[in-house]
Amino acid sequence: MQTEGAAPIAATERHHILDALRGWALAGVLMANMAVFIGFEIASEPERAAGIGSQLNDIAELLIEWLVVGKFYSLFSLLFGIGFAVQLNRLEQRGEGVPRYVRRLAVLFLFGCAHLFLLWLGDILALYAVMGCVLLLFRKVGDRALIRWAIFLWLVPIGWSALIHFADINLADPIYGAAMRGFAAQGIDLTMSPAAWYNSADYAAQLASHPSEVLLRIGDLTYQMRPTKVLGMFLIGLWIGRRSLFAATATTRPLLVRTVKLGLGIGLPLSLARAVLHMTAGDNHALRFLEEALYCLTTPTLALGYAAGFCLLWSGGAQRVLAWPAPAGRMALTNYLSQTLIQTLLFTGAGLALANVFGLAFVLPFTAAIFGCQVAVSGWWLARFRFGPAEWLWRSLTYGRAQPMRLARPGDIVAA
Template sequence: MTEAAMPAGPIDAAKRLVLLDGVRGLALLGILFANMTTFSGWYFMDAEARAALGGGMVDRSLDLLFETLVHGKFYALFSLLFGIGFALQLERIEAKGEGAGRYARRLFFLALFGVAHILLIWIGDILLLYALMGLVLLALRWLPTRALIPAAVICWLVPVGWAAWQEVAGFNVFPLLMPKVAPLAAALDVPFGPGGPTRIWESADLWMQLRSHVIDLYLRFVVYLDEMRFTKVLGMFLIGLWVGREGIHRDPAAFAPLLKRVVLVGLALGLPVAVLKAVLALGWWRPEEWGLVLYASAYSLSVPLLGLAYAALAALACAKGRERWLRLFAPMGRMALTNYLAQSVVQAVIFFGYGLGLINQLSLGWHVLLTLAIFAAQVVFSRWWLASHAFGPAEWLWRSLTYGKAQEMRLATGQQAIA
């Protein structure tokens, strides 16, 4: 009997891991696409500089495609999975009769990974924010299941209200907080001014770049506040917690009608609004009034809807026995922390001045090729590594720190990892 012909029912543990790990791996691919536009300097270029790269209509089309389908959506997907993982962790904690202290330790060391990521590599870290919002989620774990979705909606409405208040009050975070950077930059002997971080990233002076990361740690929180990322991430965490409590990941076939509605609404409503968000983000349309509120509204509607639609499509595929394509991404997902950090290291070496120095030199077509090449290499490495190891290197360190002792990394002879 083929998988497609098997009767509907709860999927077994192996398939459940393929679903969650596969979607997590897929999210890493999207994050790599999104981060590369920052590492490469593309995000900070003006229209003239982009045009000089010679990509023409291909670059403009890819820019629209990335802003519509990629930017923000895969961080939302990653955040959703964090919430589901939180629900699973709570189940294990309760089954063992343990308190939440171990999970809090887990979050503490995740925060250290995030701080190290910023101080050693670059500003665009998400781990520190996940750890901080994970503590908030831990405090909210007593919320009844019926309250989780309304709470998530409120979290996603906060950035819209924040943008409206800034429009009405004429308030902006950057003029208030950025003046504190100049004295710090002077003390650290780091160039600071117009042009964004690419002025620093172009330098071959590694020590100067490392000093600049002290400023980046401060600026990261400025960005969190300006974009109200705290509540955006928490909102997806809460939806993930709801999914975990309802057990959708265990038996997606039983939730097929709901999943189909999520896909329909996500694509029918989220996609056109995402196009509007993209047009605003690219500066192709600049409303004279309430532009900030319009952008925040488009972002807060399109990002969670499309992120959820992507997850629902994967769950439906798994429910119908068509999860084989997810197996391609599953090894990546099992080593998500290792691969996320490795992506940053590889991109820093490719683009920054102390490496190959290709910043501000590549059109978006090259971004696509580089992203696929890096991701393919990570898929191959992850599959090879997990054939003989229980965890990725970073996952092993994280787990060992959490439990306070070195964990067994290598698989016993004949033991196989679920891939």
């Protein structure tokens, strides 16, 4: 029976450490995405060489591929799983449970579709919503089985990569082909000059091409077998959320220490090898398979090492420094979407068209400037309002009524 007066959770029920970790993950996602927005991923070698500071491109690419790419999205996936455990438990205590959570995921899927079709093909929200529904199937699975499933799901893409490179079986190819036919129907040839199309000021024409871009995204997710990777991190997060392992206590500290040692000790050197292969493998199928296999092995281990190290530092006296981005983490949906909007206005033809003007090393100062502003604005906003704008809409649609927005007093209800 549904409990009357269902509403988001109160501020006193939140875990500040998760907001802070989510904030740092958001900064890492911004950096990884900016490597695309700044034009580096689509530029030809002459275009890359013409950018300001291009002499630092190689070292910047190595560092980003080594320490950033994949790791912070994996942290987000981990936090999603933790949040799932916490939220579903509270919903069930209120007598709501799965139906309310499915509605929450449906609204998130709509956000993702709007992000995909109106702004950028790199959206992750729609995939999170779909895999969140799959995650519901695991809510009664035991802890040991969760870990086994998580490991299996991260190993599946290795076999998938072997089929692509050694058996010439690539189910992403037909999807890529359909996308290219869609572009061709509009007179767009991305193989000739993708940067020129990216810098086009004709937003209406770009908007018309977004369905084809969505097909490119689906093809990319299929090639990477990203759904299993995301679900694998969801399951680890669910396991952590059940046990509240994100808090470094006398009981959890030994496990966190082991996770740091294994995660960083194995993840850092192997991820460095993977980054080198990413930059040098070219069309060599054996090397590309090795690079993709190392990605599957190192990304979750390094992400878990980051998370465990963060928890240990938090309890060891660094909380004041680490908590700096917590306001942005509380408004993660708003900030994730606004990052796309800001980068679109900075780097594409819809705005200042700065793509390929700067070398890849400028990702760091641009990320610091944008994210610093987001943290400041988020702090200002949350001192006055319960929710970020996107979070307010998400929760209002989830609960079927407009949520009270203005903050009446400190400690009132905030975004979950």
